Amino acid sequence: MAFTPPKESYAGKVYSVTVGTGDTAVTFGGENVLPFHGFEGETPNRPVIAYEIQDVPPSDWPESVQKPFESVSSDPVEWAKFCQDTLKAKAIALRLIGTHPDRENRSAEDAAKTVRDVLSAINVPLIILGSNHAEKDSSVLVAVAEAAKDKNCIIGKAQEANYKTIVAAAMANNHKLIAMSELDINLSKQLNILITQMGFDKEKLVTDPMSSALGYGLEYTYSVMERIRLAALTQNDATMQPPMVADIGMYVWKIKETQAPESDLPQWGSLPERGIAWEAVSAMSFLIAGAELLIMRHPQAVEAVEKFIGEMEG
Amino acid sequence: MLIIGEKLSIIAKRVREAMMKRDKEPIQEIAKAQYKAGAGMIDANIGPAEDGGEDLMQWMVTTIQEAVPLPVCLDTTNYAAIEAGLKVHNNEWGRPLINSTSNDPERFPMLELAAKYNAQIIGLTVGKGGLPADAEERAAIAAEIMARAMEYGVPMEDIYLDPLVLQIATSQDHALKVIKAVKMFQELNDPPMKTVVGLSNVSNGCPKHLRPILNKYYLSLLMYEGLTAAIADPSEVAETVKTIDVIMGKTLYAHSYLEM
Numbered sequence: 060m061a062f063t064p065p066k067e068s069y070a071g072k073v074y075s076v077t078v079g080t081g082d083t084a085v086t087f088g089g090e091n092v093l094p095f096h097g098f099e100g101e102t103p104n105r106p107v108i109a110y111e112i113q114d115v116p117p118s119d120w121p122e123s124v125q126k127p128f129e130s131v132s133s134d135p136v137e138w139a140k141f142c143q144d145t146l147k148a149k150a151i152a153l154r155l156i157g158t159h160p161d162r163e164n165r166s167a168e169d170a171a172k173t174v175r176d177v178l179s180a181i182n183v184p185l186i187i188l189g190s191n192h193a194e195k196d197s198s199v200l201v202a203v204a205e206a207a208k209d210k211n212c213i214i215g216k217a218q219e220a221n222y223k224t225i226v227a228a229a230m231a232n233n234h235k236l237i238a239m240s241e242l243d244i245n246l247s248k249q250l251n252i253l254i255t256q257m258g259f260d261k262e263k264l265v266t267d268p269m270s271s272a273l274g275y276g277l278e279y280t281y282s283v284m285e286r287i288r289l290a291a292l293t294q295n296d297a298t299m300q301p302p303m304v305a306d307i308g309m310y311v312w313k314i315k316e317t318q319a320p321e322s323d324l325p326q327w328g329s330l331p332e333r334g335i336a337w338e339a340v341s342a343m344s345f346l347i348a349g350a351e352l353l354i355m356r357h358p359q360a361v362e363a364v365e366k367f368i369g370e371m372e373g
Numbered sequence: 374m375l376i377i378g379e380k381l382s383i384i385a386k387r388v389r390e391a392m393m394k395r396d397k398e399p400i401q402e403i404a405k406a407q408y409k410a411g412a413g414m415i416d417a418n419i420g421p422a423e424d425g426g427e428d429l430m431q432w433m434v435t436t437i438q439e440a441v442p443l444p445v446c447l448d449t450t451n452y453a454a455i456e457a458g459l460k461v462h463n464n465e466w467g468r469p470l471i472n473s474t475s476n477d478p479e480r481f482p483m484l485e486l487a488a489k490y491n492a493q494i495i496g497l498t499v500g501k502g503g504l505p506a507d508a509e510e511r512a513a514i515a516a517e518i519m520a521r522a523m524e525y526g527v528p529m530e531d532i533y534l535d536p537l538v539l540q541i542a543t544s545q546d547h548a549l550k551v552i553k554a555v556k557m558f559q560e561l562n563d564p565p566m567k568t569v570v571g572l573s574n575v576s577n578g579c580p581k582h583l584r585p586i587l588n589k590y591y592l593s594l595l596m597y598e599g600l601t602a603a604i605a606d607p608s609e610v611a612e613t614v615k616t617i618d619v620i621m622g623k624t625l626y627a628h629s630y631l632e633m
Binding site: 244245246248249252253256286290294296298299 | 626629632
């Protein structure tokens with residue numbers, strides 16, 4: 060008798076989230092099986108990779124990931140256009156890191172202007188991220204949500220400390236929302252509950268349970284994501300059914316392995332290759348853990364991950 | 374765990390009067406309250422309903438399902454009334470549950486209805502010879518009901534075995550025997566048999582203030598042994614069900630888990 064591989068079926072299903080407008084809108088999530096288990100059920104949407112850009116020049120990025128963008132990164136509009144037109148980005152994630160009080164401390168109005176300028180230059184979906192300064196974000200994200208009204212962006216990240224104003228702004232301006240908690244599955248669930256109790260549609264949420272770089276706690280972040288996805292599928296837990304984002308670039312490109320020159324550590328090999336491989340491998344891990352949306356930096360890492368997705372989907 | 378809302382019973386005066394007058398409002402109000410409190414199914418207990426049972430059951434099923442998107446548990450010994458209810462039941466929100474068959478030959482026709490209408494059915498583990506003495510006797514009766522169900526073509530996964538909860542005030546020794554039976558029932562099949570209890574019978578005859586306490590703690594122990602469903606007051610037991618689901622790892626904990 061021929062061997063029939065056993066098939067698992069699940070009670071729950073991940074919500075599918077559409078971002079952007081018109082022909083260039085993208086949809087992710089929607090599966091009722093574990094990542095890449097298309098042979099067991101439905102995986103209607105391919106994971107989406109968004110290119111990370113920022114409102115100020117990336118002077119804090121290591122040289123090897125600054126380089127691909129060196130001709131455009133002094134201007135967020137040019138940078139966004141380059142990602143869309145040259146790199147064929149399916150989505151762009153604009154991080155307003157310049158609004159952080161310890162950085163350029165740009166105002167909410169300045170940030171809103173940047174968002175308007177970028178939105179008028181591109182037609183792919185935009186993810187708008189604050190600087191992760193809870194207090195500042197609560198004014199910046201409100202302003203940018205208004206500036207991007209009805210463009211169906213993803214706004215983030217709402218945290219326990221600031222979610223109320225951000226949720227209200229995302230709701231009033233018809234955006235999707237990233238709910239972020241720090242490496243704690245129970246708090247992640249709790250934040251999703253609190254947000255939906257404000258009247259925000261749970262099918263417009265994206266969960267960020269926190270990600271990390273390979274070698275820097277990846278196994279913890281991986282495990283939380285995996286458990287969230289299992290709760291969504293096996294326990295049919297609606298609060299855990301929004302798709303998940305892995306915001307990887309910012310973790311990968313600050314560790315020693317993506318910065319130490321080959322002259323100091325010859326045994327580690329080529330620095331540019333090492334950084335690309337590090338970002339790609341970290342990203343692939345989170346896809347397997349259950350992330351449906353990735354935020355990444357290096358074009359070659361993105362290319363490698365796109366290829367990996369294609370191979371996994373067969 | 375599935376909570377089958379018990380509040381629409383002919384024993385309650387308000388419900389009985391509404392049934393007699395065919396007054397939809399109280400019935401639908403009670404159905405909605407139970408749905409909101411966490412019921413996954415609504416029990417419609419019309420008693421023996423010897424006169425006009427068919428019409429009454431049809432009216433109950435449609436009245437309930439007009440108000441809430443839930444399946445109905447058809448609760449009467451009147452075979453014709455069950456069949457009439459099954460005919461009008463809307464399966465969009467789940468399949469109906471017949472309450473009940475047993476090992477009494479007079480109740481075997483209920484299995485025929487389950488097969489004919491693709492309904493689920495409760496198998497009460499009593500026979501013609503009176504109440505079962507212990508868990509072992511309950512399991513033996515359960516096995517006979519299962520064998521009978523197979524003859525009638527009712528799949529094992531459509532049967533909810535009911536060990537028959539007795540009153541703690543008069544039959545204290547049965548409280549533990551029922552819990553043991555819930556465990557034993559599951560072992561009668563792979564995948565495990567489903568189980569159900571009429572929960573509030575445990576506190577029947579007890580002072581009013583003790584009833585919720587007895588019901589809730591008893592339910593905790595039954596859930597620990599893997600109980601699938603309980604016919605109960607949803608507003609009374611919802612907190613217990615949610616909490617035990619969290620303790621047993623069936624629901625992911627969050628500070629607001631009781632609000633979900």
